[in-house]
Amino acid sequence: MLSALKNARGASSDFDLNPEIALPEGRKLREAAVLIAIVPGDDPQVILTKRASGMKHHPGQIAFPGGKVDATDADARAAALREAQEEIGLPPEQVEILGQLPDxxxxxxxxxxxxxxxxxxxxxxxxxxxEVSEVFQVPLPHVLNKDRFTIEHRRWQGKKRFYFIVPWGPYYIWGATARMLRNLAGGVNEN
Known part of the structure; x- marks a missing residue:
């Protein structure tokens, strides 16, 4: 796992698997941060959430605890810890940050x-x-195994869009969450 943090080669994007879809011109990206929280032990787990159906962005989707970086946050790391406390009640003092993955x-x-x-x-x-309808855990070895990831597609804004998935039981983990997990597994910028 730590090798993924050390060997990360660069940022990833929802556009990586879709080079024919042009990046929007003049786009203004909003800064956000998430916490990939790992519960250690004999069977280490990653904490994930199912977003509430009433959320403006990504309702009902599987996500890490996290959200927008507020002006009151010292930095993105502080935002990730604050959001984890707000969304799932995880006290920041219980979290040891090991590092960060590429944006x-x-x-x-x-x-x-x-x-x-x-x-x-x-x-x-x-x-x-x-914000959160459910909190659940996925075994860390499951999401560190690149063979568990596949690519699927949907029509989005009139175009076929490809994305990673890494399902677990009844949970359809896809899109940005699956891509960040694949980055954790060592798959940064690999298609």
Whole structure:
């Protein structure tokens, strides 16, 4: 896992698998940050959320705890920790940040900085119902295995758009979340 943090080669994008789709001209990206929270142990797990259906961006999708960087945040790392506390009740003092992955640009206009952190001590998630409908865990070995990732496509804005998926049980983990997990698995800028 740490090798992925050390060997990351550059930013990724929702456009990586779709070179025929032009990047919007004059786009203004909003800064966001997420926490890839790992619960250590004999069977290490990654904490994920299912976003509430009423959310403006990515409703009902699987995501890491995270969100926009606010003016009151010291930096993106502080935003990721703040959002994790707000969304799933994870106290920042229980998180040891191991590093960060390259930024990821989403088709919805965000540049997301993913931070990888270990969760220390007992932690029982408490979801913020306005933002998170469910908190669940996926085995870390599952998302570190690049063979578990596949590419699918959907029509989006009249065009076929390709994206990564890494399903787990009933959860369809796709898009930016799957891409950042693939980056964690060592697949940065590999198609």
């Amino acid at each position: 990821h640009e989403t088709v919805t206009g965000f540049t997301v900085t993913p931070f990888v952190g270990l969760v220390h001590g007992d932690f029982q998630p408490v979801s913020e119902p306005g």
